[in-house]
Amino acid sequence: MIAETTLRPARSTGSDFAQLSKKIADSGLMGRRPGYYTVRISAVITLYAGGWAAFVLVGAQWWTLAVAGVLAVAFGQVALVTHDIAHRQVFRLRRPSEMSGRIAGNAGIGMGFGWWQDKHTRHHANPNHEQLDPDVVPDLLVWTQNQAGAARGLPRLIGRSQAYLFFPLLTLEGFYLHVAGVRALTNRSLKRRITEGTLLFGHFAVYLTALLLVLPPGMALAFVAVHQGLFGLYLGSIFAPNHKGMPILTGEDRPDFLRRQVLTSRNVHGGWFTDIALGGLNYQIEHHLFPSMPSPNLRKAQVVVRRHCEELGVAYLETSLAASYRQALRSLHRAGAPLRRSTALS
Template identity: 75%
Template sequence: MDSLQTVRPPPGPSEPGSDFARLSKKVQAAGLMARRPGYYALRCSLVLALYAAGWTALVLVGDSWWTLLVAAFLAAVFGQVALLAHDIAHRQVFRLRRASELSGRIAGNLGIGMGYGWWQDKHTRHHANPNHEDLDPDLDPDVLVWTQDQARASKGLPRFLGRSQAFLFFPLLTLEGFNLHVSGVRSLADGALKNRVGEGLLLLAHFSAYLGALFLVLPPGKAIAFLFVNQCLFGLYLGSIFAPNHKGMPVLRGTDRPDFLRRQVLTSRDVRGGRFTDIVLGGLNYQIEHHLFPSMPSPHLRRAQAIVRGHCRELGVSYLETSLIGSYRQTLASLHEAGAPIRKARTA
């Protein structure tokens, strides 16, 4: 299907769940919900090996500015760890909840210093109501504004940045790694967070090992440079993975909640690409399929795409697939449009 199709509203009322139920039967019949233990064993082993190789390289290179290349390498590895934690949280890897939570905390908290419990709660709410202005935490106007209504009501930092937020978007992504750390630590004060002590100890272990390794191997100046290069590129990588998924797609408001299939399809977009794209984006380039079937193992998403796209064609539901550059272009255009009221107010 053409990548630049206009997203149309739902074609009309349908029996709740029936359209998705028929799609689910097709996907189940194709065996795409079956677990892939061999795939994930290999993937986890490779990521762990790359993680160990990165820290070994830091020690071997030692007191040299060449360690900044190691910092960049580890930023990419941290992104792959985050993608593994994402799959684990969606129960793609382990059937049992306990195994998922334990391995997710090890990957998230200990591996990259991300508060797994905080992120899982936020991400679950996002999946339930993607791109809903009132219900999706990813649309909170805490730094940027995502709609013109948010722009009109904005104050403080969002209003200050909103005028030029499209130009600032990618530079701001360099702070996303730091934001994950801060948010994870702050979540420990939330009494509703499960296993706060365990999460806190794992975060402490990560930060102690990370900073300890840097300042033991490198002099202070190089250690700080390594930290900033590593964390800024890590944040940029993560943000560049997640930005193409929903930004620039239709935003729902109030009681505007189509049925499950349309709610997920019309607010998401897929990104074209080959196997390399699948690896770099961790399968999230099949965002529509992932949102429809969150527990589907990521290596099955490519095959599921043809089934989902065909089903949407039968229903008359628009299915959007674009290039990676095209998705960024749409994201930036929507950010620029959202900030229009702030620009008009300043020129009035």
């Protein structure tokens, strides 16, 4: 939980974000970047298609597991492009955004676009809020000691050692995305359910057919394990540094929009390779403040946002990738403390 003194601003905060938003608008950083996205999407399509071409060329030999690693990266990059599309960074209008998002997400990587977009929208509205952010709802892991105290079943068992199990569990993230997307099809409130389901099951059918046509069953199973496991690990490693280990809000903790986004987010510094590998989400603070800002503009926006936060006395955190993982794992270890104590007492 964020301390009360942190939540209480030094002066009236009604115009803090408005002032920042004007600075960003005046700088032109909200403008679309069609050239950038044309190049980026073309590169991702090339990587994706090249990975599948290599899969066919290598054929039924164990070197195909190396191709599975390449395709895991390709799937991760498709997921990052889908993320930008969902935020209307690529297309300004809703219809082309949703259409291309479903093609990339459902058909491209087997991720239910409608389910994920709804979940991600709720996360952006209330990041790291224990009751309102679906990303910190206890599932396999517990994120606070209060959640640990109420944990039952598998979360209670895993929570004792969850910091050590975190990265191994990320290998299941790809499978979870597939299952969650299929389960969401039973929800009548999901828009375009037939389209979503057709594209989703179409992906699964083509994926499994390709594997079984090229590989014997045992090798195909190994390919799925390596490909989906590394895909999940890559995705989890991208998203874990953003909020894990940052303050968690609860109950009536409702700071203003600027503080709600900045104080619960963490940036990761690095060069061009970090920007590509993390898809611009290493500028998580700027992304949460301006989610429709094209990702290549986030680096320039960082200068404006950091200076504005310094003027307001709002803490702005940026670390290395390794330090972000350490902070996330320490937080997970602290959250599981009540479960370890209960085990020791019993």
